[in-house]
Amino acid sequence: MSAFVTKTQVSAGGVVFRRRGRRTEVALISVGERSRWQLPKGLVGKDEAPEAAALREAREETGLDAELVAPIEKIEYWYFSTERGARIRYHKFVHFYLLRFTSGDVRDHDHEVNEARWFEIGEAISRLAFKTERGVVERARERLGSMNDER
Numbered sequence: 001m002s003a004f005v006t007k008t009q010v011s012a013g014g015v016v017f018r019r020r021g022r023r024t025e026v027a028l029i030s031v032g033e034r035s036r037w038q039l040p041k042g043l044v045g046k047d048e049a050p051e052a053a054a055l056r057e058a059r060e061e062t063g064l065d066a067e068l069v070a071p072i073e074k075i076e077y078w079y080f081s082t083e084r085g086a087r088i089r090y091h092k093f094v095h096f097y098l099l100r101f102t103s104g105d106v107r108d109h110d111h112e113v114n115e116a117r118w119f120e121i122g123e124a125i126s127r128l129a130f131k132t133e134r135g136v137v138e139r140a141r142e143r144l145g146s147m148n149d150e151r
Contacts, residue, residue: 013041063108066099
């Protein structure tokens with residue numbers, strides 16, 4: 001019998017992109033004391049669809065409004081945390097979506113974020129702190145390369 005409780009946690013986030021001529025840019029956020037670059041994401045609320053949570057989190061954390069294009073992938077991992085002195089094991093699922101920028105400004109991010117910034121997609125991949133998120137953006141780049149995006 002394990003000495004800790006296991007909980008499931010579901011988050012959603014996205015790869016917010018825009019086209020600038022031949023360039024594709026992606027919005028990343030910097031969080032934490034060490035200014036770690038990552039994709040915008042957060043917990044899915046009770047009775048909230050993952051797609052809606054991804055759009056909401058992108059807006060809150062990057063300052064950008066976007067529209068849903070397509071799901072990219074669902075990643076899962078385990079991590080430990082402490083709540084009220086008890087060790088909790090989390091089984092985390094994160095739904096990532098391809099999100100097309102529609103309006104907004106990266107300076108309009110919320111207080112949880114140090115900075116939000118546009119990066120050329122290749123540079124975004126190299127800046128991301130987590131290997132799983134680098135893979136998500138690589139899949140987004142593949143999808144964007146095969147997508148006829150007139151907007």
